[in-house]
Amino acid sequence: MKILVIDDEKNIGEVIKLLFEKENYEVETAQTGREGIEKIKNDFFDVIISDIKLPDTSGMEILKMAKEIHPEIPIIMITAYASTSTAIEAMKLGAEDYITKPFDIEELRIIVRRAYEKKKLEIENKKLQKLIEEKYSFENIIGKSKQMREIFLLIDKIAPIDSTVLITGESGTGKDLIAKAIHFRSLRKEGPFVAINCASIPENLLESELFGYKRGAFTGAVTSKAGLFQEANKGTLFLDEIGELPQGLQAKLLRVIQDKKIRPLGGTQEREVDVRIIAATNHDLEKMVKDGNFREDLFYRLNVINIDIPPLRKRKEDIPILVNHFIEKMNKKLGKNIKGASSELLEVFFIYDWPGNVRELENIVERLMILEEEEILTIKHLPNKYKNTKEIKDVPPPSEFEDFDLNKYLDEIAKKTISLSLEKTKGNKKEAAKLLGISYRSFRYYYNKLFK
Ligand SMILES: Nc1ncnc2c1ncn2[C@@H]1O[C@H](COP(=O)(O)OP(=O)(O)OP(=O)(O)O)[C@@H](O)[C@H]1O
Ligand SMILES: [Mg+2]
Incomplete structure (x- = not known):
């Protein structure tokens, strides 16, 4: 992933660079609007983070220009605490999200990752949709x-x-x-x-x-x-x-x-x-x-x-394209703009047995689409009978590590779990600790050990 940070405060650019480079992301910084626009024109970024107030142009201008050049890149605005109304204005103009200064870097990390994942999913789903139209559909079947x-x-x-x-x-x-x-x-x-x-x-x-x-x-x-x-x-x-x-x-x-x-x-x-x-x-x-x-x-x-x-359980490879097909269909019917299904939801769908076959799948997709507040279908509103079938795994198998090291592996699991818990609780550490069944003290201990 390649990120561009546009902020006149040199510090902020540096901190963000440090944070994301640790995760092997590439980070470019720009301290003026002009420099930022140049970079957007000449390079390709996965996410852009821009301050709303810049010395030469406003962040809004950057937003408009960037949207013209690369409408698909998610842009996250940084704003001072007092000016959230501007931030909301920015969202209306197509900004993906905003964060207020001073911010918690973990919160920023989550916002950036969410924006990136969403964009990735959107692109994947567009590809899938094209494939469905071209190759995998036969009289609407x-x-x-x-x-x-x-x-x-x-x-x-x-x-x-x-x-x-x-x-x-x-x-x-x-x-x-x-x-x-x-x-x-x-x-x-x-x-x-x-x-x-x-x-x-x-x-x-x-x-x-x-x-x-x-x-x-x-x-x-x-x-x-x-x-x-x-x-x-x-x-x-x-x-x-x-x-x-x-x-x-x-x-x-x-x-x-x-x-x-x-x-x-x-x-x-x-x-x-x-x-x-x-x-x-x-x-x-x-x-x-x-x-x-x-x-x-x-x-x-x-x-x-x-x-x-x-039956559907004997041809589960049809599930993702069926889900996409039904999302497209229901978007029209319900006047919504759902971009796709989260990989977690698809995983649950893969494990489930589907006694009601495609009709059941169609019905559950419609139901989730009605209840979903975000632009991606998640397992949040999924009835328990779908989830109970098996534990959801979100951890890479050991074979994916080059030089396997158990401590490193366990740390990875802990890191991933903690990130997920923070994502679920929108960055609230006390709630995240509760979710994980540990005290706030232990949570802080792990958090400091693994993320700082
Ligand atoms: N391969 C598929 N692609 C797209 N939609 C499908 C597919 N299979 C089933 N559906 C949808 O699932 C729902 C149920 O399908 P259908 O009514 O054809 O099932 P059925 O086999 O006739 O069921 P029943 O035995 O209960 O009559 C319909 O809304 C249909 O459009
Ligand atoms: Mg029938």
Whole structure:
């Protein structure tokens, strides 16, 4: 990371330089606005820290110029205690954050690191978003896992032919999405896509719903009504939750598929229909056949082509791009500007098992987005059931150290933990100590030992 500090007080520049160089960051200093602008023009910085009051120009001018040259660089303003209103003004002009003099260097370190992380995440997410748009999306279905890419290929292959398709997969894996994708990639795409959920309609109504009825077919049938098969003529009929289709209707459906003809209730004449059928279920239909709950002949008729969508826990590499996709979607829906998900949150998501699959992921992202006050989704508002699965690790494995040294390693862990606790408590050491379960005295001891 490369930092530029613009401050006429030489001391401040030196202190900041010392602080960050200790962490192997590069630090450049400038004592006038002009010098600062020159450096911004000729070099690239990850973070800029600038005093609001400078001898030749104001920090506001620097801010405006820097935003013009490199709009993406986060800028942190230093301001005297009395002039926080100017600082707020600066934030409106696009400053990332501000810090008031005299400041605690640990606080500055946290602010700078947060700004840098946020910027990094933003850039990464932009890249990811582009990849999703270019490579990993197929009719709004997101997936980069091998299994999903194979499904995309399969859809491409089978969409143009008229065979019946059976889509299987747990609840929330995207069966509806895939049914629509098949229709809109088929030669029938100009025709209707009609969907019916076999589980949501009572058995006695389902038949007339599917096949229609003639006037007088039953009490209350004062007019004739076309069924969904007729509505879907020249298009696709999506029979969702086909496992719930009652036995009697299973036989009738089989006949329609074979003969391509329907007879409305109370009607005497058969009608030809040209419909492609896509069925979906989250039940194990084969087992239902074995148990005698689903007709074997119908099963084979439907299962000409099977698309089996794996549960999310078996393709976790899809999680980050799905999260990004849902963030983009919800930003529009909720009018928010969330930049991405923290790595901590993604880690928790990776460990979790997702019984509700993609639907559950979509719902939790929406919920977090509603509750999140910051621009990055964090685990702050995540319900406990997601967090309880495993400890969150934030420590590099020993193999990452060149010459391994246990004391150094333990110090690193302590340092990282303490930094995190300070980050969580916004720099409040007493609260941080409480968070870590140690006394304020011990906290100060560690803090002085490790950071000074
Ligand atoms: N691969 C994916 N990419 C983007 N969104 C997805 C994906 N899979 C599922 N979704 C979204 O998740 C939600 C649930 O998907 P869908 O309704 O298609 O699941 P389903 O398998 O039909 O579930 P059920 O068995 O409960 O009917 C939808 O909002 C859908 O847009
Ligand atoms: Mg569904």
